[in-house]
């Protein structure tokens with residue numbers, strides 16, 4: 001077992017689906033709260049219980065999402081957003097991540113007056129600081145929350161393009177995504193936002209089929225032009241959809257711990273990653289929210305290896321490098337600040 005862990009730890013890993021808000025190391029949130037005198041509980045250990053899923057909370061999407069609220073008290077300010085992002089990149093580097101796409105909803109960090117553009121810049125600034133310490137490929141995916149509606153999504157798509165990687169000589173926005181409650185917010189409503197993001201040469205992914213049926217995955221593929229799908233668990237119930245994902249090389253970003261935590265996959269049931277592989281659907285192994293799910297890329301990869309074997313996870317990480325939205329660096333002449 002130790003040999004297995006060592007092999008996975010040293011494997012250069014690809015992380016394509018990780019949220020900033022659910023991945024801030026608890027110690028960092030605790031320190032920032034202490035700075036402002038905001039701690040809701042007296043000790044770091046109790047803070048951990050508020051920010052990280054507990055065994056008796058597993059299986060509930062609501063309990064899982066509840067874990068994201070406290071960090072938002074402090075991640076409304078530019079320098080705090082920069083600091084937490086640096087800490088997330090540092091932790092990913094320590095887990096052997098070589099390619100890291102973080103994702104982030106700019107709007108929920110504007111409550112204290114940041115503009116959406118500043119909110120995006122704050123994360124990019126943290127990534128730029130961190131990349132000086134680590135030899136990693138880095139990129140940001142901008143998320144539009146479904147519950148904020150299609151108009152806000154269009155505005156965000158335009159803001160995301162302004163910070164696109166191919167227009168700057170530093171870390172930039174590489175993709176566009178929708179997340180948040182699926183039911184009542186079908187993907188087809190966000191078609192215009194995806195059209196804009198596509199025209200701006202951003203990669204397109206969408207959370208779909210985590211908590212909603214396969215029809216939402218169809219919509220993400222057919223109507224939004226998604227090249228990757230976040231979770232996509234429901235797709236395994238639809239053979240035609242599985243053949244479509246395989247034929248068009250649409251990648252499913254699999255988040256094992258998260259899916260068991262939220263109940264998207266039942267306790268003890270096999271994760272659909274095996275069915276995706278069997279059907280020839282490309283997959284990636286992803287953390288989703290490393291703090292909430294008490295995981296990191298090494299642990300996620302080991303968890304996947306338990307179900308599909310070590311050779312398969314090594315192949316997945318090798319092949320996932322081709323599915324990143326991050327482009328090769330280009331030497332632009334502009335001299336952007338940090």
Ligand SMILES: [Zn+2]
Pocket residue numbers: 017019179207230288
């Ligand atoms: Zn996610």
